[in-house]
Amino acid sequence: MNYKLIIAEKIAKAAELNVDDVQKLIEIPPKPEMGDFAFPCFQLAKVFRKAPNLIAQELSEKIDKDGLEKVETVGGYLNFFVDKASFSKGVIEKILTEGENYGHSKIGEGKTVTIDFSSPNIAKPFHVGHLCSTAIGNSLYKILSSQGYNCVGINHLGDWGTQFGKLIAAYERWVDEEALQKEPIKELLRIYVKFHDEAEKDPSLEDIARQHFKNLEDGHEKEVKLWQKIKDVSLMEFNRIYDMLNIKFDSYAGESFYNDKMDAVVEELKQKNLLVESKGAQVVNLDEYNMPPCIILKADGASIYATRDLAAAIYRKKTYDFYKNIYVVGMDQSLHFKQVFTTLKLMGYDWADNCVHVGFGLVKFADKKLSTRKGDVIFLEDLLNEGIARAKQAIEEKNPSLENKDEVAKKVGLGAVIFTYLKNNREREIIFNFDDILSFDGETGPYVQYSYARAKSILRRAEEEKSTASADFTKLSSQEEFELVKLLASFNEAILLSIEKYEPSIVTRYIIDVAKAFNKFYNLCPILSCEDEGLKAARLKLVEASTYVIKNGLALLGIDVVEKM
Ligand code: ARG
Structure with missing residues (x-):
């Protein structure tokens, strides 16, 4: 049950327009007084040759009001107020029926996406930049898979x-x-x-x-x-980190994999008259695109990074016939990818337009202890272990009698680190500070995990009461309840937007909003102590629905929930 779609259908019918076009225009107003959904009529002014406010007026009369509380017109806007009871019932029941699949869809079915991520260099430390790539890439993998895309995770190891x-x-x-x-x-x-x-x-x-x-x-x-x-001993160490984070790849074809595939690329470039000599090296001239040349063969004949990436892209197209070919790599390599993609285009490969560099910014450490311990490099394993140790310490203080403390500490500590990497727009710099990221009441992983555990504990206690009252959704009438329901309803939209922008942070922010709305509801509406049995049962269903959304959302980030903490 997608309310936006239902409303789009009503508008489309009244205005005789295409549903998809209408749906794209529907907005979620910033304030509840402005309705639950709004439809701006400005773009229709040309089509209908009428003033937007007139169009809004006429449409508001024609629209089928079933399932709606009311439709208001304000200027050129149509503001829709849904019928809260039927909306809440529809949303909550959908979530509880779909459970762990809630938020998922099949829109990507039949499309393959190759995701080049993590890709550390053999014999060199797996550094924090690689963790960015690992966290973002893994999350995109899960996000895309949730919508039916067939994902291929490729670890393009620097092994040559x-x-x-x-x-x-x-x-x-x-x-x-x-x-x-x-x-x-x-x-x-x-x-x-x-x-x-x-x-x-x-x-x-x-x-x-x-x-x-x-x-x-x-x-x-x-x-x-x-x-x-x-290579083997390095991988042993990298795999320890991947195991810890529960991350898997479908391919470990690294740079060396393309050793026997580069001559063909060089030959092809020659045949297509794209290679020119420059200071003894063979390059593809990109002056026309305001870029320095893409170096294919160095003066000594050795091939380089870019040549391997050309060979890799061609190989991936042949092997996987990708719909999109994504590279999750720091923004310091933006130029490199632009050069590679442009060269592919010059070679006549139109699919170069489906190659995407998903860049990210720098990580800065506010923690002096971490940044100076071993010279300049921060060993990722140390960072993760430090997160776990600190989570353990916090649990010892807050809840010393908790069962499986170590397991919880691991999930909370790793979750806190990953959450931090996925919280802000990926191109923004990350300031890493353990005190902040492990806090239970900021916009953090532990805060979200704690909200989930809290919800679960309510559900456990309710279970013990063995009440048989059935939920009366007409009673979920408070602002807090309705805001939470609306938010839960828009999970799939948040996911789709994060795909459009290759931005897991859209999902992260969404989960933060859900946790906040949940806590507001929890603080203002009595649940277990609610005297009205029908309302209590409805609130419990809302709590349960919230747990699914938080759990499914965190799973898309590669973060586990904990039942108790
Ligand atoms: N190994 C490279 C580095 O550490 C990243 C490789 C990214 N992937 C690629 N296909 N170039 O900087």
Whole structure:
């Protein structure tokens, strides 16, 4: 039951217009006095050759009022006031029937979306920027899947490049195998840094590294084996983080996967007369688009990041025939993606228009302790563990007798971190401060999880009472109840908007609003102590409906709920 659609149908019928066009124009007014839905008649003035207020007037008389309390005209607007009782009943019953599927739809069926996300670099720390990509990408995956899209999550690992020559040279000289097994990335980072220190004293090391990389490219057994080992131990560590966050990928085809697919791209570019020489390198000129050239082959013949992305995009189109091909990568790579997409277009691939760079901004740490502990890099695992430890501490203080404290702390701590990453418009800078993100009463993960647990506890207590009264929805008449119902009704709309803008924060903000509206309702309307049995039963159904929306909403962000906290 989609009220917007019902109203759109009424208007469309009265005005003899197309329902879809009408639905797009319907607004949700900022204040309840202005109605539950509003239809602006300004755009119709041209079609009907009449003043908008006249059109509104005429339509208001023609419209079928069934299910509506009243229709008012204000200037060029038609304001609709729905019949609260039938609206509330319809919405709540729909939610309770659909349960964990409430909010979902099938509009994406038959369409595949490839999502390139997380994509850390082997032998380097999984840093906070990668967590942004991981959280946003994972959420988009879930959001799109909820609407029936077939999603393919791709971890485009940075597993190729000249740095592997250096790593191999360093490995052979200085690796501590024990440390490597225990904390692979830290050990790889240590020997990599050592390589640079030593190479300053002894430049011949650079030549050795270059030779190793050349051997690696030529498939020499020793180098390939070491590269594979470095990759394996790095993945072991990355997988620990993915497991912790319960994140899965459908493909780990990283940069090295395209080694044997790039010659064809270079050949194709040549044939299409797109390659020109510039300072010894082969590039695609993008002057016309006010961009620096896209470098395809460096002067030494080595292919680079962009070439791999061209090969990857073509491969993805062939393999998955995507409807959209999304890259969740920091905005510092905006130019790179513009160059790649433009080059694809120049190659004659119109589907380049379906490639989307979903960028995000920087993360800043207000917490001094975190940002200085290990030099410049923040190890993500440390950050997550710190979140869990602090959540545990808060639980010990607030609810020391809680069962499975560790499990709850894990869900709350990780939830708080992820929530922070998904709360603001993704292009905005994130200021990360543990005290704020773990607070139970800000716009935080714990606040939402707590609202859910609170609702669940009411439902548990009601269950014990074994009341058989049936819900009387005509009694849900307070402002707080109706605002909550209306909000619950617009879940799917929030999801669709977040898809349109590739913006999980629209869902996050929506859940915050639901939690706030729920708490307002909870604080102002007695539930368990309500004396009117029919009203009490209706309120309990509203509580239950709210729990589904919060749970389903958090699931789209990759955050678990807790039944008690
Ligand atoms: N590994 C890259 C980095 O850490 C991100 C890769 C993004 N994906 C891509 N197809 N270029 O910066």
